[in-house]
Amino acid sequence: MQRVACAYLVTLLCTAGAALTACHRSEQRQQYGSATVYGTAPAGNHAVAPPAASPADDGNWTMPSKDYAATRFSGLNQINPGNVSKLALSFTFSTATTHGYEAPPLVVNNTMYLITPFPNYLYALDLTKPGAPTKWVFKPKPVAASQGVACCDTVNRGAVYDNGKIFFNTLDGQTIAVDADSGQQVWRTQLGDIQKGETITMAPLVAGGKVLVGNSGGEMGVRGWVAALDEGSGKLAWRAFNTGPDKDVLIGSRFKPFYKSDQGKDLGVKTWPPEAWKIGGGTVWGWLSYDPETKLIYYGVGNPGPWNPDQRPGDNKWTTGVFARDVSTGEAVWFYQTTPHDLFDHDDINEIILADIPWNGQRRPVMFRPARAGFFYVQDRRTGQVLSAAPYGYVNGYRGVDLKTGQIIPNHDKDPKVGRVVRDICPAAPGLKDWNPSAFSPVTGLVYIPHNNLCMDFGAMQANYISGTPYVGADVKMYAGPGGNRGAFTAWDPIHQKKVWEIPEDLPLWSPALVTAGGVVFYGTMDGWFKAVDARTGKQLWQFKAGSGIIGQPISYKGPDGRQYIAFVAGVGGWAGAVVSAKMDTRDPTGALGFVNAVKDLPQKTTAGGMLYVFTLPR
Amino acid sequence: MTELERVRAEDQRLAKERQRIARDGPKLTGAKLEARLERTWRRPPGILGWLATVDHKEIGRRYIITALLFLALGGMLSLAMRLQLAQPDSNLISPQRYNELFTMHGSTMMFLFAVPVMEGVAVFIIPLMLGTRSTAFPRLNAFSYYMYLFGGLLLWVAFLLNIGPDIGWFAYTPLSGPQFSPGKRADIWAQMITFTEVSALAAAVVLICTILKARAPGMTLARMPLFAWAMLVVAVMIVFSMPSIALCSGMLISDRLVGTQFYNHYEHGDALLWQHLFWFFGHPEVYIIFLPATGFVSVITETFCRRPIFAYPVVVLALISTGILAFGLWVHHMFATGLPRVGYSFYTSASMTVAIPTGLQIFCWLATMWDGRPRFQVPMLYVVGFIVTFVIGGLSGVIIASVPLDLQLHDTYFIVAHFHYVLIGGAVFPLLGILTYWFPKITGRMMSETLGKIGFWMLFLGFQLAFFPMHFAGLLGMPRRVYTYPAGLGLELPNLLSTIGAFVVATAVGLFVVNGLYSLYRGAIAPPNPWEASTLEWATTSPPPPYNFAHVPVVDSKTPLWDAEGELPVVTGLRVDEKETLLTTVVAASPDLREPVPAASLWPLILSIAVAVFFISSIFSPWAVLFGSIPCAIAAAAWFWPKELNRNPEPVIT
């Protein structure tokens, strides 16, 4: 009897031991925050920023993308890898709002401007005085009901300063110009209609005397457009729709798309079932870029509606693609469709970085696009021809991009099917990288990409359209992609299309990146860590724990005392952080269109907030 | 003490022992023996004795009466349906009520009448026909009846409370799934299946063991009556088919109660999983109903043609091959579900092949009639009615076995006609015949011949009037289970005729019941063998005493009563003061063991009540599965608690 008892005890002990090691091992998955280096930054001639679109840094930060080329590169170099660890807090400011803060602080003429999420207050802080007291506050008072049609948190991606005025959009679809000094309203134009489900969350772009604004509401069956308002009067100059007949899409004689599949008459109607283009999505809620030399604006178009592809057979032109238009007349010059008949809500609104690259001997004007579908596009910005497209993370939804025809090659056993859940689609609906823009350093020639690593289960169903209500037609559950890390910060060499270094992150990265001439890259994590890493090696140099998750754009500016300051606003939210900012219940994995299943632990790791942090080197 | 002396001493001790204990009461004969056996085998008195009986005749009688009650209830439902369908666009009955009606009609007829009545007749007659005193596992037999009774009560009480099922008797998912059948209607149906399936399995085990181990000595397998063969094949089919429906109804209940994903096509479950599992049980089920009827026809034809069934081995092999083939053709119920066409051709040929054994059986019956001298009393009339009606159903079955034809005829009134021809024609006609045939054995009274004949002709003609027009209704495009149909499609006449026919059939069945009840009190007193039949059940009195046979008979031919000149040779040596029966070997039926027959006990009833509470409460909460099983375990333990065998061993009678 004894022998049996002690045999029993022994087995009990070793099973307990095994259990302990198993859960221990799962704890220290590969250490987050430490970079794995794959190669070195390209020596010799590498990509540089186009001089017209990316003028020398004057210490100000007048638009979210820093310059028309959307480099998010600051020319200041007082802060360098050597002294960045000695950064100290200069001052803070609370925006008194708790939704996702995705905008950057703007700095011009020694004044900092902050635009908050709903109810979209605009603060002006006087940087000359210690503690930057508030000069004035402008309250646009947007309609409260607009919160009911804002699909992915009531965010605002930023305001823009241009010759004396601050331009910004409100959630209920108005574009407002405010005098930068007095804080008085100059003009206000109503562009969107919340009854149809339209909201505006993007940062406008001021170029060629025009304020360019696009709508959001792809999930509400809103028909997407981009509009240009006269900078002085706010009157509508032109509006180009992204679906419908050619006259609505402002397609005329100048329109020469590079690939045959994008050529044809009234494709905005022909590639849709009848009448479906009227509720077909294709909103513009992301980033625009402008090339002053050619006077062309570039922007990406959002996903077609509804998410259920079977309900909109055809290529669904002109959604999920890139338009180049003349800034003054809005006439389309070329278009490239990234994902015809989009299957997984891969809006193509990501940032478009203009650059010149060495191309057999001479300089070729291109654009870099780390797209949502997971491929890093390098395209000639005069014609839209795809020069190269390599995946910058794990992708199994698509097999690749055929460079001859420019067509993306889908992986048909991941095609969504009504009535049956398709599992393990990577990247998930938010894409390999969502709206949070990357930064490009002409000094190192690398593009610094804060992105996520998520896969999803996708169950399509028939969507019912009622204007002003969500028109999605899919149940989604997202979860961490291969490797178990839900995010990654990748330094990408656009010429040789390969990773230079990559930092795996536990939570998805939803904050834009900032790179400085001093060779330091700044980004924030969703649980509130603001990190500085070496632009060449990716080694972490310094980090600071903010009060809430960071999804706002960090900036670097020269203060009135000539010193370099780093500033950002911490306030978790957006699609990824809605589980915290909208107080959602994590027992429902399909919440926030499936994102809750991927970030069930976020409510334990951060709370909502809206706090400005400004750092500088101690005297 | 040498070995020899020791053995001799042992013999003397046993011999003295034998004198002291009354064994087969060599001194007891005739009335005294029967009185003594009566006192041993009598049912304990009073209501508790009535509930605790394990006498297979009591349980068989209850099975038959309950099943006939459900036949009447199901029949009334069909009359209500026929009234609603008498004219086009009628709103006599609301759609919801009509859907409940046809679901209850189907479920009652299939699960609460057809299978139980066959088991009931078998449980009553098989021990008598095999010449033994009791079935094997008599308490399990009692338990089987109570489970069947509680299953029927569950379904019908729910129907009266307006929470009856409205999902059809085969409850296809996803209509019967959690989303499209709110409330507890579908759960009650699925739990009724669990009840009847446990009862059928129990009865099948009882029948298999009785047929294989309790036959009269000398009744080898080759001399066993054809009805016993039919019930053996049916019991084995029950054992192999019931688990399939237990599985799918269990999965349906867990889908509906705790949200598992078995039939959820979104989470890679499949709506067709239900159909495959259901019909894998479904088709053997209809043969479980039909094969006993072939046994009945063989018994009646043999007796009324005054000669054994022609080609006995062919009929036996036909029964066995029908039993086996029945498991290979369930997909012919699913020809319209878009499965691969090549697969369908296998099932077409399997469905055609199953017609051959039945065809051979029919030839053998006709040959027996041709070679014998048939006397057309009521049972034989039902056999002739069976041949005329069932063969139409069988041939329409061959028609719908072909895929292209079934694609037009599936789920139309052509199918309703087909299965009524094979089920009423194939099973109810022989059943009414055999009830008339064995009524004297069960009640001791003869049923009236004139009332019987009137009833037969009314049933036969009423049946053709009711169900033949349904073939045309199907061809004219009337789908199954529609609570109404528009005017102008030519469906008015067939439906009107069917309604009239239905009422004629109802009166005919009513007449049969009246004939039964009347004969119960004023029928002629039945001698032991009124039909001069050949099988052993006619060797005892009508109704048989509790112990069936004073002495277990010995058999040496297929038709013992016809071949035994004087008295049947018998076996002596079974105890008189204890309930004891004789077990014989499986093939040769040579005497093997003396088996003590369990006394009457209330535990089967108590266990079935506990199981009923367990099943019904697990419709409402998953915790019932845990807490409900404790009383069941206690009752089962009490039932199987070993009785200490204080009696000393008995020498084997050589």
Place this chain on the structure above:
Amino acid sequence: MSIQHYQSIFGNAATEVRQFNTLFVIFLVVCAVMYVAVIAFLIAGIARRRRAAEANTVEEGRHHESDPAMRTGLIAWGAVVGTGLVALAIASFVADRSMANAAAHEKLSITVTGNQWWWDVQYNAADNSKMVRTANELHLPVGVPVRIMLKSNDVIHSFWVPSLAGKQDLIPGRDTDITITPQKVGIYRGQCAEYCGAEHAKMALVVDVDSYPDFIKWWQHQLQTAPKPTTPLALAGYNYVTSRNCSACHAIAGTPASATVGPDLTHLASRRTLAASMPMSEGNLYGWVADPQSIKPGTKMPTIGLEPNELHAVVAYLETLK
């Protein structure tokens, strides 16, 4: 307009149903012969009673012997039944095969989606902007093989137009299809043949087999969006329909209402039936819009309780949707 809706197998209006009819006749003949043989043998068995002397019965003490002819009769019977069944099986395979490869080269593709108690019909086209959506009705060009893809949004239904072809189930989560080659111009009626809930009996559809030019004319007409109402009553009806309950479930091309839960109403008035059960007429339209629950109790369309003036307006507008 009560047209004789033809819903019977004898409609014989397509190659599939013609193949069925020929095969059905073959089976009927063979089965009739077998039945006559059985009944003849039965009658012989009964009539033979008069020659009692030769019967081998227990009374004559000969019940253990059998007439030797019966053994050969049994073998012959088995052979006849066997060969008859094999012949029928082969005939069935041949018919099945010819139906299967008829499905290989279809010219027109339609997707029918079953819902609880109505049919959502969608004509697919290479040029997606030429797709047509209608309900409870099919227009087929005569002589052109058409492949109908069958899907279901809720439970199992079964697509069955007896005058044209056999039935095929619509199963949620599975894609099945059926090929029909109509050969005779005319109106044929079909019905759901798999029990699908409370109103399974009122889930019918009408198939209009037209000549090719008529079919093209019908298709062009279906592509047009709904005309703007002209009379004030119809305009009031338009305002009610596009702003109130109707637009939550129904779609009318050319108006803001584009919900997909209920049938598409763009060309409602030009359809032959209403609510998958009644012939289209003004009286039926009034009855149905006023109180659908009393016509099809349990249907998903609610009884809104319209005021009389609203009812007149709505029906007036619906009748402009030709």
Place this chain on the structure above:
Amino acid sequence: MSSRFRASLALLAVATLALAACDREERHSRAKPMGETVPAGTSPDTIWPGGTVPQTLDPRAKLYDNNAPAISQGQSLYSQMNCGGCHSHGGGGMGPALMDDEWRYGGRIDQIATSIAEGRPNGMPSWRSKLTEDQIWQLAAYVRSMSGQPSKDAVNSRADAMSATAPQTLTPRETVQTSDTAEQ
């Protein structure tokens, strides 16, 4: 008929009468047209000057609150009327979570019906002109089942859809609290 048989028949009759009370399955398909009356919802629990006013529960509540067909119809309306787009399967999103215990505008069935019919300022649309009263109360009954309020045998365990929240037959009943930190 023997006395025993008569006794058991009487017993059966009594049992059926007793059980007839549960009309959990009553499927009233509203054959009669329904006048469009405002669901007389009450305001969320607040303070009443001069003492609380006794709240009379709307008579329609008991028709819908524990009625299986109404809850099942509410479930299909919930997905067809795009409620899932904002409230997901109860977890919330654009709209507040419905499966927890916080009810800004009251968690009783008539208060929920009022929220649906009238809409609420922070973005809940008013469905009065789009849904009939019958449908609004069915939706309210289903919304209450997300937080486990109705009895477990009136709710469906799951829908034929992607599996999201735990089966409603197993969700524990949340204790409904009226107010929550109302946002701006």
